Amino acid sequence: MNWDSIIKSYQSYLKIERGLSKNTVENYSFDLERLLLFLSQNEIVVSPLKITDEIIQQFIYSVAKEVNPRSQARIISGLKSFFKYLVFEDYRDDDPMELIETPKTGRKLPDTLTVEEIDGLIQAIDLSSNEGERNRAMLETLYGCGLRVSELVTLKISDLFFEEGFIKITGKGNKQRLVPISDVTQKYILLYKNTVRIHLSIQKGFDDTLFLNRRGKQLTRAMIFTIIKNLAVTIDLNKTISPHTLRHSFATHLLENGADLRAIQLMLGHESITTTEIYVHLDRTFLTQVMNSFHPRK
Template identity: 55%
Template sequence: MWQSYIKGFRSYLKLERSLSANSVDAYLSDIEKLVQYFQSINYSPNLNEISRADLKAFISWLNDLGMLASTQARVISGLKAFFTYLILEEVVENNPMALIEAPKLSRRLPDTLNIIEINQLIDAIDASKPEGMRNKAILEVLYGCGLRVTELTELKISNLFPQIEFIKVIGKGNKERLVPIGSVALKLLDLYMNQVRVHMTIKKGNEDFIFLNRFGAKLSRISIFNLIKSLAITTGIKKTISPHTLRHSFATHLIEGGADLRAVQEMLGHSSITTTEIYTHIDRDYLREVITQFHPRS
């Protein structure tokens, strides 16, 4: 169903919107869900026959399946992009997604670690082992620069600028940004690269990637997830944490320390400041505690 248009949409996302492979797959998965819905009701409409009522029935179907509101919102966003593409290509004249609204989402506050817990994670790594030196550098860079896990695995030697204490990061949609890197993270990177990495046999094509596995290839995302989970178990931290927790903690600690929200937005690579504003919840909680504890009318 509509395979040639879906193929064209894939090319549009990759070439014109410069989205990553993961993002493109997510968009195509959203369209596939709509295809599955029409198949379930034995209906095979042409694209220009799909109505707003059809799409509202599809969203109700998703809800009946028990799909989370956040996932429904993502599917709706994907379909909006698809029909926008079809309008641009003059495949359809009217956009049936135009008046479809995503379900209202309750904003889930991210888990964070305090500085003691972060130090516990780093201290739990055995630096006497080659992978230990690498892992300490990984945690320091994740927390010290607020990187996404993919940004870390894609980090390259050619994007390190230690003289000015900055790194160049390739974020979502291949957007580049410069992020400051602290002296502690730089020191551990230097130790790893000059005492461990320099002695490794590096697989062809991986020469520029900083973090390598024992086979000399670029480290995978799942390796970083497993590392963080293992350290949480070792240190007895009961929170549900992942590499992204260190990014959340980076942002939260900056905001708590009085950092400008726009500066934090720039360092995180958020396209919208409303995404960054979620980290101000810590300050609000603290202020609420102060009022409760010290105000005579509280």
């Protein structure tokens, strides 16, 4: 079996059996493309069923010269997933990634914004345009509900359960969760929906998509990044931010105001509490405040 056919089978497995998103499947595929490019450049002719751990180690050494440890770890993780699939499907008896170690990367703490900085971003939105009302509603939803950007752009009108105070989110692996939504966020969504969206010429297939571009289609992830980065420039915010920054700020502010870590995990849709702990990093000052407030020997 050659590389092309087995990679296509692997992609189908990721999408259908594991339920991974298109973006995740593309990332896994890109890791394999890098490996194939390495084999081609070094004139190494070997099938996916016969490639050895020595060849893969050579590839990883070459990657290490080009990317940081975090990116290297991601590539190794992608390759491990692929070869585990080959073993699982009985294409191979051995796993050439078994003894290959992932570099230690440490915990990278994402940037967070203060409440004042978030207010500044939202206040910088030009509300004289239709897109302004939409952008305000989107930023309020990102921050107010702690959504991933992919969850925001795919949010459906039929997912809004305002009377119950929740929205239904379809996250990674098509896993669904209910997230509370505040009256403030509801107000801005309804304002956009009833005064702006209602006048759009909506394209077929996007009738139920909440946030639309001016052509009546679903917004792209890149567009959300651009909107937020432009707002940061407008207010001279000296931080590198993205839609994910608002998600992280949502979690951090909840924790700092006394929310339970388990509750935050459920709202963010994290499978592991360890992932939530990375997001809601605590500075020593806050830890001291918690100790002084809640420990019986204070």
